[in-house]
Amino acid sequence: xxxxxxxxxxxxxxxxxxxxxxxxxxxxxxxxxxxxxxxxxxxxxxxxxxxxxxxxxxxxxxxxxxxxxxxxxxxxxxxxxxxxxxxxxxxxxxxxxxxxxxxxxxxxxxxxxxxxxxxxxxxxxxxxxxxxxxxxxxxxxxxxxxxxxxxxxxxxxxxxxxxxxxxxxxxxxxxxxxxxxxxxxxxxxxxxxxxxxxxxxxxxxxxxxxxxxxxxxxxxxxxxxxxxxxxxxxxxxxxxxxxxxxxxxxxxxxxxxxxxxxxxxxxxxxxxxxxxxxxxxxxxxxxxxxxxxxxxxxxxxxxxxxxxxxxxxxxxxxxxxxxxxxxxxxxxxxxxxxxxxxxxxxxx
Amino acid sequence: xxxxxxxxxxxxxxxxxxxxxxxxxxxxxxxxxxxxxxxxxxxxxxxxxxxxxxxxxxxxxxxxxxxxxxxxxxxxxxxxxxxxxxxxxxxxxxxxxxxxxxxxxxxxxxxxxxxxxxxxxxxxxxxxxxxxxxxxxxxxxxxxxxxxxxxxxxxxxxxxxxxxxxxxxxxxxxxxxxxxxxxxxxxxxxxxxxxxx
Numbered sequence: 374x375x376x377x378x379x380x381x382x383x384x385x386x387x388x389x390x391x392x393x394x395x396x397x398x399x400x401x402x403x404x405x406x407x408x409x410x411x412x413x414x415x416x417x418x419x420x421x422x423x424x425x426x427x428x429x430x431x432x433x434x435x436x437x438x439x440x441x442x443x444x445x446x447x448x449x450x451x452x453x454x455x456x457x458x459x460x461x462x463x464x465x466x467x468x469x470x471x472x473x474x475x476x477x478x479x480x481x482x483x484x485x486x487x488x489x490x491x492x493x494x495x496x497x498x499x500x501x502x503x504x505x506x507x508x509x510x511x512x513x514x515x516x517x518x519x520x521x522x523x524x525x526x527x528x529x530x531x532x533x534x535x536x537x538x539x540x541x542x543x544x545x546x547x548x549x550x551x552x553x554x555x556x557x558x559x560x561x562x563x564x565x566x567x568x569x570x571x572x573x574x575x576x577x578x579x580x581x582x583x584x585x586x587x588x589x590x591x592x593x594x595x596x597x598x599x600x601x602x603x604x605x606x607x608x609x610x611x612x613x614x615x616x617x618x619x620x621x622x623x624x625x626x627x628x629x630x631x632x633x634x635x636x637x638x639x640x641x642x643x644x645x646x647x648x649x650x651x652x653x654x655x656x657x658x659x660x661x662x663x664x665x666x667x668x669x670x671x672x673x674x675x676x677x678x679x680x681x682x683x684x685x686x687x688x689x690x691x692x693x694x695x696x697x698x699x700x701x702x703x704x705x706x707x708x709x710x711x712x713x714x715x716x717x718x719x720x721x
Numbered sequence: 722x723x724x725x726x727x728x729x730x731x732x733x734x735x736x737x738x739x740x741x742x743x744x745x746x747x748x749x750x751x752x753x754x755x756x757x758x759x760x761x762x763x764x765x766x767x768x769x770x771x772x773x774x775x776x777x778x779x780x781x782x783x784x785x786x787x788x789x790x791x792x793x794x795x796x797x798x799x800x801x802x803x804x805x806x807x808x809x810x811x812x813x814x815x816x817x818x819x820x821x822x823x824x825x826x827x828x829x830x831x832x833x834x835x836x837x838x839x840x841x842x843x844x845x846x847x848x849x850x851x852x853x854x855x856x857x858x859x860x861x862x863x864x865x866x867x868x869x870x871x872x873x874x875x876x877x878x879x880x881x882x883x884x885x886x887x888x889x890x891x892x893x894x895x896x897x898x899x900x901x902x903x904x905x906x907x908x909x910x911x912x913x914x915x916x917x918x
Contacts, residue, residue, distance in 0.1 A: 383893040386865070430865040433846045436763075437753045445767055446745045452771070453738075453778045605746045 378413050385423030395427040407703060439626035503537040509551075521545060521558050523565065528552040552584045568604060572621045572628075575600040581613075590621040603628060614668065655680040655702055659715070662694065668713065676719030677702075726790045734781050741778055748791065749774075751867070752798055758850075758859040760802050773801045791867070795877055845903065852899045857892035864889060 375388075385391050394406040410417045507527065509515040515527040520540040527533060531551020536542055542563075547555075549569040557565045557576045565576040569585040572592070580595040592601050594613045601611045601619040603626065611619050611630055621628050655677050663670050680702050695713065699706055704717035726747075732740035752770050753763075760766045777784070777797065787793045850858050856878075863869045863877065875885040 382897055383890065386893055387889065392865075392868075427865075429846050433866060434844065435750050435754055436757050436847065437750050442749050442753070445771065446742070446749055449745060449771055449774050450738075450742060452775050453741075605743060 380416060380419060382419055382423045386426060392427055395424050396431060407705060504534050505537055506532060506534040508532040523558045524556040526554040549583055550585060554582045556580045570623055571604050573602050573604045591618055593618040652681050655682055670713045672715040676717055680720040730787060730790050734784055748794055752794060755795055755862060756798055758862050759855040769802050769805055773797055792873055849896060849900045849903055853895055857895055860888050861892050861896060
């Protein structure tokens with residue numbers, strides 16, 4: 374029988390179920406942990422410290438820069454390609470002396486290989502046979518309808534490609550270079566993904582914009598939910614809710630989330646600012662959020678109808694507002710194809 | 722994700738270079754971050770990883786299939802580094818004999834003067850880890866960053882399951898102690914810093 378009452382930080386951290394609960398954000402399972410601060414209020418502080426720890430661990434940066442990693446990988450590939458492999462060890466060890474020379478030589482082959490690497494990644498995912506390509510070399514937007522009914526607005530100077538068998542593929546894949554706006558037909562059995570440069574955007578029936586420029590690639594969500602990841606790292610997904618944006622910098626291979634500044638909320642809408650949610654019924658707050666972000670939020674009305682709360686909403690992004698709401702009324706939410714579902718025991 | 726891994730691994734075993742490249746792209750950084758837990762010289766580590774991966778490619782026909790590529794690679798890396806170290810035993814110095822890391826307090830202070838408090842927070846885990854012994858660093862890394870189970874850790878570090886649980890516990894306590902100490906001195910320095918303005 375675990376001594377939950379006197380749990381110290383290390384006890385929390387060693388508890389697999391606790392760690393999983395924190396790592397999954399505000400999940401539906403593990404009711405126990407959600408209620409822990411209510412059951413054991415004296416131990417609230419250790420509990421929050423432990424959560425902080427787990428989150429810090431999750432966000433810990435790598436000790437190796439992306440550039441260095443890529444360079445090292447290219448050296449390995451070169452090594453295995455050589456017919457008479459010359460050991461590369463000396464270059465690493467005498468790096469101080471040979472730095473200049475290595476840099477100049479390495480630089481050239483690095484860029485050369487980098488392009489090859491991208492090609493090889495794309496070639497893997499992008500068999501040329503039976504592909505349909507559409508280009509927009511004109512000055513106006515081009516409207517395309519994909520075989521599944523999804524609509525694409527291709528901006529000038531952009532191209533997209535998709536498999537001839539698109540409609541029946543297990544994953545609906547589109548390859549994009551340039552900018553386009555997608556309005557995807559929802560089909561949970563057939564995920565939709567857009568590949569642009571080294572970024573993969575997985576969609577769950579939504580509308581969003583992908584801009585793949587020279588300096589960076591960005592995905593901006595208009596409605597629905599989108600999962601963005603670096604191709605080859607598809608388990609590390611960044612979930613975007615409406616008016617959120619992901620920007621990928623290919624040079625440093627970094628993916629960051631931001632709020633889309635120009636269209637922060639759906640036109641003409643406003644979420645009430647600080648202090649104006651005085652003891653407001655939660656259901657009203659939820660309706661405000663729905664309207665402001667054009668996203669569906671499902672909840673059990675009978676459970677939440679008596680909940681009232683004062684929330685300090687300022688300019689947090691949507692998912693943080695949701696988190697605040699959840700934690701304040703001890704609820705949790707999951708993100709589904711249709712929108713957000715809030716689960717709660719309710720308030721008495 | 723795991724079954725994608727297995728597909729790529731099997732393709733690599735069959736000699737698919739693009740699959741090998743995928744493996745490198747997926748695991749290189751993890752290998753480095755893991756390796757740094759018990760090989761503190763980054764250049765040496767990159768050499769070791771280089772040799773390991775080239776070797777792996779050359780021996781691919783003799784390798785087994787695996788359910789968990791990451792664990793396999795981590796085991797191989799450990800083996801590579803420790804075997805390498807044993808060969809160099811003749812040149813071992815007093816520093817190498819001592820598993821404990823040198824005190825990094827100067828680095829810490831220097832870092833603080835240059836960066837804002839927010840940025841140092843991000844690296845606090847790394848800084849605190851640096852103060853532990855290599856074995857402590859390794860086990861904490863495996864548990865909390867790579868999310869390995871105790872069984873997997875036991876297999877990887879070649880220690881018994883009870884020993885794993887014990888090491889994990891003591892490492893965590895050590896980490897906690899350094900974390901708290903560092904946090905309060907950071908706070909102190911910050912308030913001193915503020916007073917100057």
